[in-house]
Amino acid sequence: MLIFPKFSFQDNGWGVFLAQKLVRGFLLVCVCFRRCDVLNRGLSGYNTRWANIVLPRLISKSSNAESIIAVTIFFGANDSALKDVNPNQHIPLKEYADNLKSMVQYLKSIDITEDRIILITPPPLYEPAWEKECLAKGIKLNRLNSTTGEYAKVGVQVARDCGTEVLDLWTLMQKNNQDFSSYLSDGLHLSVVGNQFLAAQLWSLLEKKISALPMLLPYWRDVDPLSPEVSLRGKF
Numbered sequence: 001m002l003i004f005p006k007f008s009f010q011d012n013g014w015g016v017f018l019a020q021k022l023v024r025g026f027l028l029v030c031v032c033f034r035r036c037d038v039l040n041r042g043l044s045g046y047n048t049r050w051a052n053i054v055l056p057r058l059i060s061k062s063s064n065a066e067s068i069i070a071v072t073i074f075f076g077a078n079d080s081a082l083k084d085v086n087p088n089q090h091i092p093l094k095e096y097a098d099n100l101k102s103m104v105q106y107l108k109s110i111d112i113t114e115d116r117i118i119l120i121t122p123p124p125l126y127e128p129a130w131e132k133e134c135l136a137k138g139i140k141l142n143r144l145n146s147t148t149g150e151y152a153k154v155g156v157q158v159a160r161d162c163g164t165e166v167l168d169l170w171t172l173m174q175k176n177n178q179d180f181s182s183y184l185s186d187g188l189h190l191s192v193v194g195n196q197f198l199a200a201q202l203w204s205l206l207e208k209k210i211s212a213l214p215m216l217l218p219y220w221r222d223v224d225p226l227s228p229e230v231s232l233r234g235k236f
Contacts, residue, residue, distance in 0.1 A: 046075070046078065047079045048079055048103070049099055059071070059112075060110060070209055072120055075100070077122040078091075079096045080096075080143060080147050080151040085141070086142040086143075097158050100119065100154075101161070104119075104164060115165075117162075117164040117165070118166070119159045119164055119166045120198075121151070121170045123148075123183060124145050124148060124170050124184075125145040126145070126188075129181065130143060131187070133188070143188065152169070156168050173194075183197055218232075
């Protein structure tokens with residue numbers, strides 16, 4: 001099982017790309033039917049303080065934790081909002097780190113081991129485009145790319161401290177000083193290109209976890225059309 005954020009399942013979202021891969025095979029990837037089901041547990045606009053509170057309602061012992069192959073934790077874009085402009089979403093850096101650690105510890109407490117947890121840092125912020133969005137709403141620019149980068153660094157450090165895997169999206173999208181504006185639809189949220197980039201990067205981490213899983217239902221060509229029950233009446 002994988003758990004993805006809400007917007008990952010919009011048209012051309014990275015969750016959709018990965019789900020399509022997994023059908024042939026706070027995101028859950030669970031063993032189910034073919035190889036895995038992808039479950040969306042997205043929290044639009046949430047920061048880590050709120051996510052930490054609701055996490056036990058989203059994933060619990062009753063979620064069949066033993067069937068969960070991977071959980072992604074993807075927060076930071078809202079936490080890194082500037083306190084003086086957007087105090088409702090802003091979370092101080094230390095609390096951000098503590099909240100991430102708390103979420104990892106909770107998942108471990110319900111038997112989702114650290115090797116099945118992937119932290120994803122926020123992507124970079126393209127300030128010119130996002131400032132236009134802010135001004136259109138009558139507010140000042142409420143995020144800075146440099147500030148988002150500080151939260152990304154903390155996310156990487158938390159992953160190291162907790163022994164989880166990490167996908168440092170903020171760094172990868174700016175590698176070699178490349179123009180990353182095409183990865184973002186409005187300067188903050190991922191575009192189609194950005195979703196594809198994230199899906200490709202995340203797939204490289206997930207593929208090794210999933211490749212060894214058995215097919216729980218046979219490929220259609222392997223089903224005996226004269227006696228399908230022989231192929232299909234197995235345990236799930």
